[in-house]
Amino acid sequence: QKEVEQDPGPLSVPEGAIVSLNCTYSNSAFQYFMWYRQYSRKGPELLMYTYSSGNKEDGRFTAQVDKSSKYISLFIRDSQPSDSATYLCASYGQNFVFGPGTRLSVLP
Amino acid sequence: KAGVTQTPRYLIKTRGQQVTLSCSPISGHRSVSWYQQTPGQGLQFLFEYFSETQRNKGNFPGRFSGRQFSNSRSEMNVSTLELGDSALYLCASSLAGGIGELFFGEGSRLTVL
Numbered sequence: 009q010k011e012v013e014q015d016p017g018p019l020s021v022p023e024g025a026i027v028s029l030n031c032t033y034s035n036s037a038f039q040y041f042m043w044y045r046q047y048s049r050k051g052p053e054l055l056m057y058t059y060s061s062g063n064k065e066d067g068r069f070t071a072q073v074d075k076s077s078k079y080i081s082l083f084i085r086d087s088q089p090s091d092s093a094t095y096l097c098a099s100y101g102q103n104f105v106f107g108p109g110t111r112l113s114v115l116p
Numbered sequence: 117k118a119g120v121t122q123t124p125r126y127l128i129k130t131r132g133q134q135v136t137l138s139c140s141p142i143s144g145h146r147s148v149s150w151y152q153q154t155p156g157q158g159l160q161f162l163f164e165y166f167s168e169t170q171r172n173k174g175n176f177p178g179r180f181s182g183r184q185f186s187n188s189r190s191e192m193n194v195s196t197l198e199l200g201d202s203a204l205y206l207c208a209s210s211l212a213g214g215i216g217e218l219f220f221g222e223g224s225r226l227t228v229l
Contacts, residue, residue, distance in 0.1 A: 040215050051120070051206055051220030096159060100215050103172045108158030
């Protein structure tokens with residue numbers, strides 16, 4: 009079992025939709041959780057960062073961590089075509105552990 | 117401020133050959149880590165270097181090695197290439213390693229024939 013699991017998609021939504029991206033993790037020791045966004049032919053870039061359980065909001069993006077169920081979520085409101093990318097969830101134990109990524113397409 | 121630079125961007129090798137990839141981190145960053153990205157496995161941690169010392173290593177065979185120089189630039193080497201080594205190799209730098217934000221380069225895409 010991988011330490012971080014993620015539905016690879018692809019996920020296609022119309023512009024303006026609310027997008028929900030989800031991951032599960034297995035290591036109870038994980039305390040730090042991140043979302044990275046990777047555009048085609050580019051390296052990943054940090055999008056959101058949360059510590060322990062709870063919500064964190066940044067503009068149209070909300071990251072949510074539920075440690076009791078080992079569930080990590082990223083919500084994108086009013087999705088835009090520019091949000092089309094692969095979204096990678098990650099956590100940190102002794103090193104960064106990434107999910108395989110979910111490819112999102114937002115259609116105009 | 118220049119970002120993380122990886123060279124070469126694309127390369128093709130044949131089985132049994134060896135390859136060296138280079139990474140120049142953001143100025144002032146002392147930690148460099150390497151990742152292998154494939155469609156099936158996603159992003160997998162190879163190793164992390166900090167101040168010329170390997171601080172952490174992922175679960176890859178000994179054919180994968182790396183080093184870091186005094187100017188924080190890093191190289192990774194893969195010997196005796198196998199078809200399964202075809203992947204995007206990403207380098208990331210951070211200020212001090214650990215939980216610090218990773219800044220990724222655009223990667224070196226290796227194809228093994």
